[in-house]
Amino acid sequence: MATSYFAERATPASQDLLSPASPAPGAASRGSNALSARITSVLSASYADLEIRDALETLDARGVQNTADTRRQLRLDVQKEVIQCNGEVVKDFGQVAEQLKRIGTAISSLNKCCDEMRGHIAAANRETGPVLEEATSLMQQKKQAETKQQILNAFNSHFLISEDEITILTSTAEPVNEEFFQTLTRVKKIHHDCQVLLGTEDQRLGLEVLERSSRQINAAYQKLYRWIQREFKTLDLENLQINASVRRSLRVLAERPTLFQNCLDSFAEARENILSDSFHAALTGHTSESQNLVTKPIEFQAHDPLRYVGDMLAWAHSTTVSEREALEVLFISDGDEIKRSIQAGLESEPWLREEGEREVFDGRKALNQLVSRDLTGVARLLRQRTEQVIQSHDDATLAYKIANLIGFYNSTFVKLLGAGSEVLEVFDALESSAMRQFRANMRDHVAAVQGDLAVAPANLSPPDFLEEALQMLRTLAKSYDTSIAPVDSNDDGFHTVLAEILDPFMSGCENLGKGLAAPDKNIFALNCLMAVKTALTPYSFAKDRLSELEDTIGEHTAQLVEYQHQYLTYTSGLGTLLEALSDISNTAESLKTIPELDAFKPDALVGASQQLDEFLPSALIDAAENLKRLQNRTIVQNITGEAAERFCEEFEFVESKVVAADDLLYREEEDEQDETTTALRNLFPRTSGEIRVLLS
Template sequence: MATGYFQERALPPSQDGLSPATPSAGRGANALSSRITSVLSASYADLEIRDALETLDSRGVRNTAETRRQLRLDVQKEVIQCNGEIVKDFGAVAEQLMRIGLAIESLNKCCVDMRGHIAAANRETGPVLEEATSLMNQKKHVESKQQILDAFNSHFNISEAETTILTSTAEPVNEEFFQTLTRIKKIHHDCQVLLGTEDQRLGLEVLEQSSRQLNAAFQKLYRWIQREFKDLDLENPQINASVRRSLRVLAERPTLFQSCLDFFAEARENILSDSFHAALTGSNSDMRSIATKPIEFHAHDPLRYVGDMLAWVHSATVSEREALEVLFISEGDEIKRSIQAGLESEPWLRDQENEEPFDGRTALNQLVSRDLTGVARLLRQRTEQVIQSHDDATLAYRIANLIGFYKSTFTKLLGDSSEVLEVFTGLEASAMRQFRGNMRDHAASVQSEISVAPADLSPPEFLDEALQMLKALAKSYDTSLASVDDQENAFQSVLTEALDPFLSVCESLYKALPQPACDIFAINCLLVAISVLSPYSFAVDRVREMQDTIGEHRAKLVEYQHQHFTNASGLKSLLEALSDISDSSESLKAVPKLEPFKPDALMAASQQLDEFLPSALIDAAENIKHLRNRNTVQDVTEEAAGRFCEDFEFVESKIMAVDELLRDEEEDEDEDEEPRQGLREMFPRTGGEIRVLLS
């Protein structure tokens, strides 16, 4: 449409019958040019232009003079028609509004009439409503007081039946009793609310009443627990459950709880003491059958007798602790919490109690220890009687180890502070005193009887007996439960009593013997002692000390054998002569002038050496034949022979140096003179030959 419009606007003026030469044509051309410029300068993106063009396009308008003249009139006509329709529509609206106004006026009138009627009704019913409201408020207040009274009675008062259940000793201690007791405790606790009000009289009365009821209930519970403790069967779980609950509740009164524990400990002490006495002798005061034979009838060996008694005490302790653990500890920390609550409610008891909190395990161990007091007393009497009636040191030490074993067991079972451990400590010390006394008596008798060592230099009989006893003691100690860190130190006391005195006797015998018998005797004694102690790790230090001592005696034997080799071979005089000879030429020239190196003496020494060598090792071994260890005999002899070979090689080197020095001098002086006989020719043996012969 736009394209056609501009094309028609651009037609030549001749089509309109105007000449281009006329002035009007010139003005029209300028107007058209301005119009085109205006149109072309307009933006086709303008919404108003786009709407106008769309409107023209929808009407199918052609760009003609008639159309342009008629377009404005048509548009104005349409606008007038639209305005007329709008005026007509607003007239209808105005008519409706008039009708609505009339209806509103009628409604306002009705409302005014209704307000008048309502005001009149309010004036007539007002006093009645006020009176009804006052009565309703009074009713609510009375109902509220009644509810408070009912709640107070139900919460702070108990019935006569409940009071009887709580305080009467004729009524059983059952679930109903504990429920009522719990309720009374809650009432007593809630009295704090009443005491916080302005009028405290009611709170004080309820507090006093509940306190009396609580005290009566705890007294009833205390007496009931005491009756139960008299014939309590610790193996019956049903009874244990009721007593356990009662103890947990009674713990809120620490004084009564401790009194019950004291009563229980005394009862259990008597029961366990009677049971232990029956197990020992067979006497049965309560006429119950004993499944096993009495300990005193079948335990003839003292060690077994003590062991059976300790085993019975240990078994009874384990059973007692397990039963009491179920009775006192199975509820966790409830007893501890109850005791703490009781101390808070009775602060005057804190001066009598320790500041440390209650520990159930410690209290259990202390209770078990108290239960075993009578048993421990009887055990101490019987065990001390056994210890003092026997003079066997080994038996006393075994008993001490056995007691030490059970002492460590009871320490783990009852803790370090148990009173029962004091009994074990005393018995162990008594057994060790008996052991030391017996050993000292035996050592004193040995010292008075023995005067000389055996002829064959073997360990004396008393040492063999002592070592057999020491072997038994070491075996007993090895099977005990001595701690690894303390084993070696603890066994030193045994060695001090069971070995050192007898080694001291051997040492006195050793000092009276000549060389080499003294060293042989000492080595034999120490070797047999080492053979007894070496299997045990806790004696490693003592074994090492003995081995060092053996090394010292062995060195003396090596020196003795070496002296034997040098004396028997004739080498000693040569060594003594060469002791002051150095390697200088002046010193070496003096060797042939020495007495042992003169021809006759040197050839005699060579002859003596040849006679010594064939039987040298046999003769040397014969000197120390009494050594019990054949390997030691061989090692000592070989070491002495080696040192002898070194001495011979020293003499040989000096002889060869002297011969070489003299030979050089003779060659320098006169080559035609016949050489003299050298030292080597008079002493022909070589070091290699000596080593072969003595190997």
């Protein structure tokens, strides 16, 4: 529409410019300039401006046609419309003004009512003010009273216990049951929470509650202490239900270390009496209540002294194991509960803590000490009976067997009770007493045997007293091997036995051998030594003594080998030749002098060869005949064989010298063409190979 508007607008202007009735040229130029300026102004306007665009849209909406009448009337129409709109607005505002007047009248009426109401309210406030203040004060007092009541109820429920609970806690007529422990736990908590009360400004209440709870706790512990003591007197260690209640009571009582220790002392004393009566009943068959037992008493059943002592020790061991197991359930099954309770008690009672004490309570150590104290009476009675058995018998073997048996049980009790147990002192004393009795009996036996020593047996066999000693030694070694050796690897204990039971008799044999000539002296010594070696060989704990015996046997064997070697050398005639060759060296000049020696002259050498030939067929038999009283045939063969070997080596030496001398002499004769000299080999024809065959 804007385009058509400008087109229609431009057309009349152009027509006016070309019309004949146009003004004069001056006026025309001014009109043309005005038009040009107008056109320029219109064309220079920005049609993108919002106001122009809105105006054009308004014209377009009104449906205005671009005509000359319309353009002339447009302003008037617009102004007319504006005047009409203003008139309507004025009319509407008049109505609004009338409404505002009515509203002002209503507001004035409301303000008057409000003023009247304010007056009435102020009068009412003046009349009800004191009542409200009094009511507010009463409400505050009520609230404070309710708060105090709640605090009092909370205090009574937390810091006070009822009379029934006090009776349960302190009365000895009431049992020690779950209610007792619950009440005690609650009173302990009250006692602990009193610290909160002591931290307030008014400490009187806290002190009173603290004092009351302390009295109640002390009374409860006294009741628990007396109840445990009564239970200990009739305690059945096999009843697990009873043990559970006693265990809990002990765990609680441990918070009072003094009372706990007193209970342990009372328990140990009661158990000591019970176990002593039981041991006496097991020995004699009668209890302190004069009741006969079903089992046969040890004193009537064990006729052998060793079995009697063994039965007593076995009873003590069995009782110790049972006692330890029962007390372990009683004191150790709860883990470290007792230790923690004692620690808590020492923290609350620091004056009970010893200076430098680090470990408060060791359950295992305390258990071992308690079991040891329980067995004190049994150990005392066991020591009396065992010492009576040891001192009433003169048998050294029996005394040593008893010592070994006690040593075995001693090592067993060390594992059960620990190394610091007082019961072990009894076992050590009994073992020492038995060993003293053993040594005394052995010295008496040796003294009696030494008076009967005369001469060695004709067959050079071990004397009877040595055989008897070896038989006793086997018995003692077997006893030692079955008792101590599997437990203790230390073999020093058997050296004492050897020193007491073997060395004196070996010395006696040595004294008997001093009166014999060679080789009987060595044969007798070897027979005795081999008998001792045979007796000790099965036992590893005698290895040191066996090593000493081997050395001594080797010395005597070497002496017999030397004797046999001398016999073979001089009986065969070879000794004369060896003595003659003792000064001969391996030089040619020295070897040439061999035929000039007396032993190597033809007649003497032929005689030596004949003597050797006569000796060789029966040489080994004759040599073995010298050792026929040596009981170990293996040693006889070894000695004879070694002597024969040395004989063969010496024969080879003589043979080598003879052959060397013949070689030198024959070479000289060949050079001098002289064959008058007889070869030494022809006079002494035996070879070392033949000798070895004949002596093999």
